[in-house]
Amino acid sequence: xxxxxxxxxxxxxxxxxxxxxxxxxxxxxxxxxxxxxxxxxxxxxxxxxxxxxxxxxxxxxxxxxxxxxxxxxxxxxxxxxxxxxxxxxxxxxxxxxxxxxxxxxxxxxxxxxxxxxxxxxxxxxxxxxxxxxxxxxxxxxxxxxxxxxxxxxxxxxxxxxxxxxxxxxxxxxxxxxxxxxxxxxxxxxxxxxxxxxxxxxxxxxxxxxxxxxxxxxxxxxxxxxxxxxxxxxxxxxxxxxxxxxxxxxxxxxxxxxxxxxxxxxxxxxxxxxxxxxxxxxxxxxxxxxxxx
Numbered sequence: 191x192x193x194x195x196x197x198x199x200x201x202x203x204x205x206x207x208x209x210x211x212x213x214x215x216x217x218x219x220x221x222x223x224x225x226x227x228x229x230x231x232x233x234x235x236x237x238x239x240x241x242x243x244x245x246x247x248x249x250x251x252x253x254x255x256x257x258x259x260x261x262x263x264x265x266x267x268x269x270x271x272x273x274x275x276x277x278x279x280x281x282x283x284x285x286x287x288x289x290x291x292x293x294x295x296x297x298x299x300x301x302x303x304x305x306x307x308x309x310x311x312x313x314x315x316x317x318x319x320x321x322x323x324x325x326x327x328x329x330x331x332x333x334x335x336x337x338x339x340x341x342x343x344x345x346x347x348x349x350x351x352x353x354x355x356x357x358x359x360x361x362x363x364x365x366x367x368x369x370x371x372x373x374x375x376x377x378x379x380x381x382x383x384x385x386x387x388x389x390x391x392x393x394x395x396x397x398x399x400x401x402x403x404x405x406x407x408x409x410x411x412x413x414x415x416x417x418x419x420x421x422x423x424x425x426x427x428x429x430x431x432x433x434x435x436x437x438x439x440x441x442x443x444x445x446x447x448x449x450x451x452x453x454x455x456x457x458x459x460x461x462x463x464x465x466x467x468x469x470x471x472x473x474x475x476x477x478x479x480x481x482x
Contacts, residue, residue, distance in 0.1 A: 193221055
C-alpha cells in the first residue's frame with residue numbers, strides 16, 4: 191500500500207502522518223509526505239515493519255514538535271522488534287526556543303535505513319539504544335544534525351554492522367553536550383563525518399565510555415570542541431583511520447586502548463599510534479608513541 195500525506199485533502203490521502211501509518215496493513219507500505227509543515231500534538235510512532243516514510247526534501251517536508259511537551263518527536267516502537275524501516279528526505283524540527291526532547295529514536299530495530307534527514311534544536315537529535323540485541327545491519331547516511339545539545343547517542347548491547355556515513359554534526363553553540371556519545375556501544379563505523387560546533391563551550395566531539403569497544407571512525411573531521419576525542423578507561427579496540435582532529439581546546443584525551451592510524455592531530459600525523467590506559471588522563475599531544 192502507498193499513501194500520500196499532504197497539508198491539503200485535495201492532494202493527499204491523509205493530512206496527518208500518524209493516521210497514514212496506522213492505515214497501512216501489517217505488511218507495511220510507503221508513506222509519501224508532501225512538502226509542508228506538519229506540527230505534531232503527540233509523538234509520531236512507527237509501529238510496523240517494512241515501512242518507507244519519505245518526504246519531499248529536507249528543506250520542504252518538516253515534521254515539527256514542541257520538545258517541552260513531546261519527549262520523543264519521531265520514534266520506532268521499541269517494544270516490537272521491528273525491521274526494514276526506511277526514513278528519508280525530511281526535516282525533524284523542535285519548535286520550542288530551548289533544546290528539549292529527542293528528535294529521532296530508532297532503538298531496538300534492525301535493517302534500518304535513514305537517509306538525507308535534517309534534525310535540529312533537540313536535547314538529543316538521534317538516539318539508538320539497544321535492549322534486545324536487535325540493533326544491527328542498519329545504515330545512517332547524509333544526516334544534518336544542527337543545534338542539538340547532543341547529535342547522536344548510541345548505547346546498550348549493540349550487535350554488528352551499523353554504519354554512519356556523511357554525518358554533519360553541529361552541536362548547540364557553547365553547549366554542554368556531545369557530537370557522538372557512545373555508552374556500552376560496539377561495532378559502530380563512522381565514515382567521512384564532521385563533528386564541529388560553532389563555539390566550543392564544554393562540548394566533546396566524540397566520547398566513548400568504559401564499556402564501548404570495537405568502534406571505528408574513518409576520515410572524521412573533529413574541530414572546535416572543548417575536547418575533540420575522549421575515551422574512558424576500560425574502552426577497548428576503538429580505532430581512528432585518517433581524518434583530522436584539530437583546533438579543539440584539547441584534541442584527544444584517551445584512557446582506553448585506542449589506535450590512531452594516519453590521523454592528523456593538531457598538525458602531527460599519527461600512524462599506528464596506540465594509546466592505552468597507561469597514559470592516564472593526558473592529551474595525546476604529550477604521548478607521541480609510534481609517531482610516524
